[in-house]
Amino acid sequence: MKNLVIALLFLMSSLCSAQTANDIVNSKVPMVCFGADYSMVQFTKAEMFDNQPDILRLFVDCNHYFNYKAWQETMRKKLKRHEIKTDLSYVTKRNGEVEWQKVFTDNVDYTLSDIVIENMITKLNINQTLYKDHIGILFCEENCSKTNKLGKVAVVFFGINDLKPILIKHYAVKPSGFGFLFYWVSVNQIVIYKKLDKLYKELHK
Numbered sequence: 001m002k003n004l005v006i007a008l009l010f011l012m013s014s015l016c017s018a019q020t021a022n023d024i025v026n027s028k029v030p031m032v033c034f035g036a037d038y039s040m041v042q043f044t045k046a047e048m049f050d051n052q053p054d055i056l057r058l059f060v061d062c063n064h065y066f067n068y069k070a071w072q073e074t075m076r077k078k079l080k081r082h083e084i085k086t087d088l089s090y091v092t093k094r095n096g097e098v099e100w101q102k103v104f105t106d107n108v109d110y111t112l113s114d115i116v117i118e119n120m121i122t123k124l125n126i127n128q129t130l131y132k133d134h135i136g137i138l139f140c141e142e143n144c145s146k147t148n149k150l151g152k153v154a155v156v157f158f159g160i161n162d163l164k165p166i167l168i169k170h171y172a173v174k175p176s177g178f179g180f181l182f183y184w185v186s187v188n189q190i191v192i193y194k195k196l197d198k199l200y201k202e203l204h205k
Helices: 002-017 052-067 069-078 089-096 114-123 180-194 196-203
Strands: 031-037 042-044 135-145 150-159 164-173
Touching: 031 052, 031 089, 052 069, 052 089, 052 180, 069 180, 069 196, 114 135, 114 150, 114 164, 135 180, 150 180, 164 180, 180 196
Parallel strands: 031 135, 042 135
Antiparallel strands: 135 150, 150 164
16 A cells, blocks of 8 residues: 555656646746757768768757857747757767768658657756756757758757657758858758747647
């Protein structure tokens, strides 16, 4: 009987602390952006990328933009928040572990499953005490395709308390800009500037 009571109390505590989609549009719930996770990204088709060893540098440079004032202000505006914290330390470590030889494929339909995304969140090893009760935002990069001329990214909102996805939104956008960096970083920029406000409206009905 005692074990049953303990189990019920634990279950009730977990339910009370679980975060929902409503928390995404609740400005009283603190939010933190963890940047872009490239640990499972694929570039297609492989033979069309002539600067393959420079790929890891791209991951670093693309994440620098999440520290730009313009990006941060736009993200706050689109999600109707006074503050969204930024912490790129976790994706910096994960992206640095990627073996660039393994990020190329001929599979132009490559995307990330929900299970893979949940595993990516877990592997970030986020400090759950530091960000207790926060909603996390993570850009899970999926496919940079020169064949389809599309960049695919999953924008993931997740609860820090249980490290479980609350909402996963997949986007496929046409990149623009000159140069390798500006071309592919535009994928996240387009999502922030043109997609987040629509997402907010969908959730705030």
